[in-house]
Amino acid sequence: MTRAVKENDPQTNLSVNIGGLLLKNPVMTASGTFGYGEEYAPYVDINRLGAVIVKGVSLHPRRGNPPPRIMETACGMLNAIGLQNPGVHVFVRDKLPFLKQFDVAVVVNIFGETVDEYKRIAEILNRTEGVHALEVNISCPNVEKGGMSFGADPKAAFEVTRGVKGATHLPVMVKLTPNVTDIGEIAETVQAAGADVISLINTIAGMSVDVENRKPNLQRVTGGLSGPAIKPVALRMVREVTKRVSVPVVGVGGITNASDALEFLIVGARAIQVGSANFVNPRATMDILEGIEEYMVRHRIRDIQALIGTLNEGEDIC
Amino acid sequence: MNHSGLPVPGKIVSNRQLINEHYLMTVNLPEPIMNPLPGQFIMVMLNRRGEVFLGRPFSIYNYNRRRNKATIDILYQVVGRGTRLMAELERGDTLGIFGPHGKSFDMFPHVRNVVLIAGGMGVAPISYLASYYKNNIKAFNGNIICYSGARTSDHLLGMDRLIATCSSVHISTDDGSAGYCGAVTELFAGELPGYVPDQCVLYACGPSPMLKRLSEILKGHAIPCQVLLEQRMACGVGACLGCVVEVIHAGEESQYARVCVDGPVFDIRDINWNTTLGES
Numbered sequence: 001m002t003r004a005v006k007e008n009d010p011q012t013n014l015s016v017n018i019g020g021l022l023l024k025n026p027v028m029t030a031s032g033t034f035g036y037g038e039e040y041a042p043y044v045d046i047n048r049l050g051a052v053i054v055k056g057v058s059l060h061p062r063r064g065n066p067p068p069r070i071m072e073t074a075c076g077m078l079n080a081i082g083l084q085n086p087g088v089h090v091f092v093r094d095k096l097p098f099l100k101q102f103d104v105a106v107v108v109n110i111f112g113e114t115v116d117e118y119k120r121i122a123e124i125l126n127r128t129e130g131v132h133a134l135e136v137n138i139s140c141p142n143v144e145k146g147g148m149s150f151g152a153d154p155k156a157a158f159e160v161t162r163g164v165k166g167a168t169h170l171p172v173m174v175k176l177t178p179n180v181t182d183i184g185e186i187a188e189t190v191q192a193a194g195a196d197v198i199s200l201i202n203t204i205a206g207m208s209v210d211v212e213n214r215k216p217n218l219q220r221v222t223g224g225l226s227g228p229a230i231k232p233v234a235l236r237m238v239r240e241v242t243k244r245v246s247v248p249v250v251g252v253g254g255i256t257n258a259s260d261a262l263e264f265l266i267v268g269a270r271a272i273q274v275g276s277a278n279f280v281n282p283r284a285t286m287d288i289l290e291g292i293e294e295y296m297v298r299h300r301i302r303d304i305q306a307l308i309g310t311l312n313e314g315e316d317i318c
Numbered sequence: 319m320n321h322s323g324l325p326v327p328g329k330i331v332s333n334r335q336l337i338n339e340h341y342l343m344t345v346n347l348p349e350p351i352m353n354p355l356p357g358q359f360i361m362v363m364l365n366r367r368g369e370v371f372l373g374r375p376f377s378i379y380n381y382n383r384r385r386n387k388a389t390i391d392i393l394y395q396v397v398g399r400g401t402r403l404m405a406e407l408e409r410g411d412t413l414g415i416f417g418p419h420g421k422s423f424d425m426f427p428h429v430r431n432v433v434l435i436a437g438g439m440g441v442a443p444i445s446y447l448a449s450y451y452k453n454n455i456k457a458f459n460g461n462i463i464c465y466s467g468a469r470t471s472d473h474l475l476g477m478d479r480l481i482a483t484c485s486s487v488h489i490s491t492d493d494g495s496a497g498y499c500g501a502v503t504e505l506f507a508g509e510l511p512g513y514v515p516d517q518c519v520l521y522a523c524g525p526s527p528m529l530k531r532l533s534e535i536l537k538g539h540a541i542p543c544q545v546l547l548e549q550r551m552a553c554g555v556g557a558c559l560g561c562v563v564e565v566i567h568a569g570e571e572s573q574y575a576r577v578c579v580d581g582p583v584f585d586i587r588d589i590n591w592n593t594t595l596g597e598s
Contacts, residue, residue, distance in 0.1 A: 070560035
């Protein structure tokens with residue numbers, strides 16, 4: 001038997017706590033796919049989101065990579081934006097005030113070329129009102145320095161995580177790259193360095209060629225693959241990481257509908273991020289949230305905690 | 319009226335091949351979208367996540383609103399997977415229409431000459447702009463002069479509408495099969511000295527090399543010129559930063575501007591044409 005699901009249905013508890021960050025529901029926006037919130041505010045009720053994770057912010061402004069920066073691929077897209085952003089100071093002055101109007105957790109994705117840069121951004125944001133958590137980007141494949149080069153090296157990943165933790169009281173979520181042999185090892189390392197939450201996956205490094213002109217379709221040649229194409233990879237890695245660490249894990253990669261999101265929750269993710277799907281369906285986050293609620297009602301699940309990590313891997317499944 | 323700005327389901331009324339790879343699609347909208355201004359674009363969502371994941375940006379060729387219904391015309395050329403799939407769609411098929419998005423052309427009601435330059439498929443937004451000046455800008459009673467160029471006479475699309483709308487239409491073809499033989503920019507360059515800068519405004523749309531050439535022709539001339547640019551897009555709303563073009567404002571360091579929200583209409587003199595030569 002089903003019934004209409006109302007907003008904030010008292011029968012259904014969707015709230016989750018990820019490393020000290022309390023979310024009213026597990027639906028977050030993935031960094032780089034939701035701008036600074038304002039871009040999607042005409043289409044989405046920001047107040048209903050679990051959290052907004054903003055576009056990656058660096059210490060100094062970054063121009064980003066030359067175009068063309070994106071290319072559609074089968075069931076997804078490649079991007080090589082290169083972390084274009086106005087820098088942390090302009091972010092705090094011009095972008096953050098818009099998000100402060102809403103009753104939503106604001107997570108700032110931070111990026112540095114050196115450990116010291118990560119620390120300095122973390123310090124600045126630590127004393128900034130309206131920032132509720134940090135997501136440490138050690139996984140961008142589209143920059144010369146920093147990014148994935150930190151996330152693919154356990155020692156560097158440890159240093160960045162420890163540096164950021166020492167510079168802030170905010171919950172620290174570390175976003176991992178899938179472009180490694182053993183993601184569990186990196187996850188264990190950042191947990192040991194103090195990460196409160198681990199999010200994964202960032203994009204998978206890839207490329208695409210224009211055969212008529214024998215040229216790469218992206219000016220930077222390689223980019224990061226996102227979209228439904230990467231969901232099975234992300235899910236497999238989330239499962240792997242949840243088995244290796246005790247801190248909460250946030251699943252991201254190719255989630256376009258509620259069923260996708262539920263897969264991640266069932267596998268053990270405590271929350272999820274919606275990325276490229278925002279581009280295709282500006283209301284993807286709302287549709288996913290409503291779909292999760294509908295599923296919980298249909299399965300008589302009152303608290304989302306009762307769903308997380310309940311994958312049945314028993315022998316009765318063939 | 320759809321005030322949310324969210325994608326509306328459109329139903330194809332007709333999808334007609336004009337010539338070779340060129341099509342004209344008319345889509346019926348169950349509820350009108352915000353009135354699109356010339357230069358703005360819509361994202362066409364094909365809703366086929368396997369074959370075609372992202373929406374596709376298209377200029378508006380025409381928009382007709384009648385009470386609680388509206389139709390939108392899209393003039394397009396098959397250039398890749400998305401447009402190939404669009405060409406296969408038939409009457410009754412549905413697609414999402416998301417928009418309108420972007421900055422429109424600035425309009426000057428009291429200017430004497432509105433001069434339009436269209437290259438190839440650039441005729442789509444240029445034609446809508448011409449109609450808009452004629453039908454919607456009440457105070458405007460100047461001339462609309464259009465220069466339209468294409469590969470061959472067969473590729474000169476939408477001529478009937480242009481001729482009906484403009485005071486005069488000058489055509490060029492690469493092969494000389496109609497009008498001036500050569501690029502539309504060269505046809506215009508020959509007539510540029512006849513225009514008085516403070517009585518004219520110039521609008522152009524076409525392949526990047528054409529617009530780059532126009533920027534060279536206009537060097538040393540004061541005639542204002544707005545161009546409409548095309549770029550691959552993902553979101554269409556300014557979030558993904560995928561569709562950038564390099565802009566330079568006098569005295570400032572160049573930066574990447576988003577074609578979807580900072581454009582697609584730009585001042586021709588703000589664009590760094592040396593780095594803006596994508597797909598032509």
